[in-house]
Amino acid sequence: MKTIIRCGKLFTGLADTAEADQALVIEGGRIVWTGAYAAAPNPEAGDRFVDHAARFVMPGLSDLHTHLSYGNARSEEEVDLYASLEYRAIRSLAAAQRMLKAGYTAILDPATAGHVTPALRDALFTGMFAGPRITAAGQSLTSRQGLYDYYPSWIGCPSVSTGALVRSPTEAIEEIRRQTKEGVDVIKLAMDGIQGDRKSGLYAGFTQEETTAMVREAKRLGRKVVVHVRGREGAMYAARAGVDILYHASRIDNEGIRAAKDMGVSICPSLLLLVNNIEYAQPDDPSYDWWPGINRRELADAKINLRKAYDAGIPFLTGSETGFGITPYGEWSAKEFEIMVNHLGMSTAEVLRMATHGNRAMLRDGDEHDSLVAGKRADFIVVDGDPLADITVLQERSQITDVWMDGARIDLPETPVEIPRHQREASQGFWNRTYTREVARGYTPNPLGMDGMSKVESTIISEAAE
Template sequence: MTSRTFIRCGRLFDGLSGLAETDRTLVLYGDTIDWAGPTAQAPAPQPGDRELDYSAHFVMPGMVDCHAHISYGNALAQEDIDLYATMEFRTLRSMVAAQAILKSGFTSIMDPACSGLIAPAVRDAVNVGLVQGPRITASGRALTTQQGLYDWYPSWVGVPEPSTGIMTGSMEEAIRIIRQQARDGVDAIKLTMDGIHARRNGGGLIAAYTQAETHTMVDEIHRLGKLAVVHARGKEGALYAARAGVDIVFHASNICDDGIQAALDNSTWLCPSLALLVNNIEFHEPTDASAPWWPDIQRRELVAASQNLRRARAAGVRFMSGSEAGFAVTPYGEWGAKELEAHVRYLGFTPAEAIRCATVDSTRLLRERDKLGGLVIGKLADIVVVDGDPLADITVLQRREAIHAVLLGGQPVDLTPAPTHARHFSEFSQGMWSKVYDRAYVNAHLQPAAALAPQTVA
């Protein structure tokens, strides 16, 4: 007979009521919440039952990062993501990345673009018990077209096979790729709805696909029972995506009023992923290759996102939480909870609303959505135990030492930090120099070290 687990909570934030109730108890049967309520009314433990005493702590649902790229490897550059490490090495590295995210209090993630089928493979390894990790909702390679995101390289290189994107030269090819990914068992299929090219009249980024093309792909994705998710920072891409009825638009920083209305009409969710913008602004250093230009671009986008997404939220559009973990500036297990702070600082959420967004709302489209959604009877016991009060200070959730315990399906997670591995030479390009050492630079800045003395030839 399966024993029960009794969890004594000092303050319980179930994710639904918006309140933190004192002196509460959860009773688990297996991996599921079987009873929840005041401790004085809880059933009595029986011999063999387990008790966990968190009566001095804040207990809340496990968090969700709906925008985590576990195959990226904390990349320093796009080439590091696409080109160098073998697929086998990336897969092993991705398992450690997923574990680091779990240890930081995120019990579920969505990976909306990966190399090959790495995210689905790690998902399956977790689900059959090969490794411990968060619950994963996985995509494969993101569909792109010329000038779209992921079409980074010169035309004579194209989109390489190990890239996290895949080129669609026609609608026939796009439909073939969508069907192949569905066959390969992805949960979601990602479309790139804008790239790097903007209109000269200040109209913003040009959509990578036309409205008709977007409808065609989204209809096929939905026909096959998969989520349709898109990358769209520009207003045109976000508008086309929302009109086509996609499930999630990532970023949507420049969404317009028509796009907001389309999102409302078609029940499209927005996942702002502001942590990436904020970290690019706060953490850049003069030695970063992008320092002269990138932080200013991010500042402008953050201003636009704050204004446009506040309007979307006021109109009733639904939001998810995702940090875009996987880059060097958003490393795994470090800044996931910063997205909650960004929702408070830039989008007008209260701490309670930000926590609900990251724990309940963000489960609505996940693979296990029917079993997730708050610490209430019948839901999986994915739990975070916190030292401190995130309702008073949302940044508490960013402190490693404040994450007292994480339970996945009622089972405690080992919070020993995930190992930080030395970077293997195959993971990144062999950068040799940061500038061109012409005579003017050397004379102005350097006193060259003496070279070796010539060897005497016998």
């Protein structure tokens, strides 16, 4: 039995334009024919016809920087400590399905706790649940004082955190081998270390020799290597070592750009977290007094340095760093496209080709679903609007009317934007301010006694009594 999809406009992911009045013919989960609707094969008995003559059909979106296990975290502790690994795994399914409903049929998760995302990847692959195609890393390798080693030294990197502290090249190689044995697709390195000078931004977390050794071992074992790096030095070392993706690279310099070009390294800017934190952080957020300012300076540098890299011919990819409280699942991911157009000066068509075709080179079996042409997996979305004319239409989930994978329409229940937090898994940040007597004078005291309880308080007390 075949399915014939009539498309008002069809964007295959391979060209800068969309063709009008086209058709897709699907059989066995794959596209078997594309072309003008007038020339489409006639339906036979039992075939299904779906009319999207008024809509825009395009490959499913992909995001190379979504942290499915983070749970819309508002702190490092919420990422790493307060939820059990088992709870994080279940919560990750809800996150993945929210991304799918937003049009993302393929995702790369570059850092997770334990084996959460690889396990979710396998459950979705076997058809146990509906969800996007996932390419998964394990814990990110970090040095002492590098990203992910953000707790005090007497705590270190807990075993349930998203970072794995490696204290020598030997430990790093062993960690890469362990993760490879456990089935990760990607090895992630945290290349940023402590704060450097204004020009450098951050010193590298690993030396050139250490970085090269880790990348060489990961590649020997058939793994791709991606790195978190904002600073000049870390970007240069990683590019020289021949990693696959530099995430951010906001302060990459000319030497780093030359190395990236020579070694075939790609850049995924992931600017959404910076932009959203600048635009939407509020005065009562604990980081408001310092973090948006840092983001403004980094964004200003990124616009200059990343444009230099782009003009030098470095391949660019797109990923949103979804998974934090300021970048929740299924809400903002497609804003990364608008940011790349407005802040880096890329064309709308080029960014859409990255999100639908270019990214797939970094994904597990990506060549199976990297365009809408004969022989490919039938993964596509239907949009009520024209993203080539207005790329922001992809940010409106109501405009994405259908999501298809393997030739079947996906119908998922709506899940909440705000993933509910159980009192035993939320970080215990009890107050946003210090209540001195002077501060307290500005507030009307809350009522004492049981009559003043909120619904949440009542629930907690009832559970404790049981």
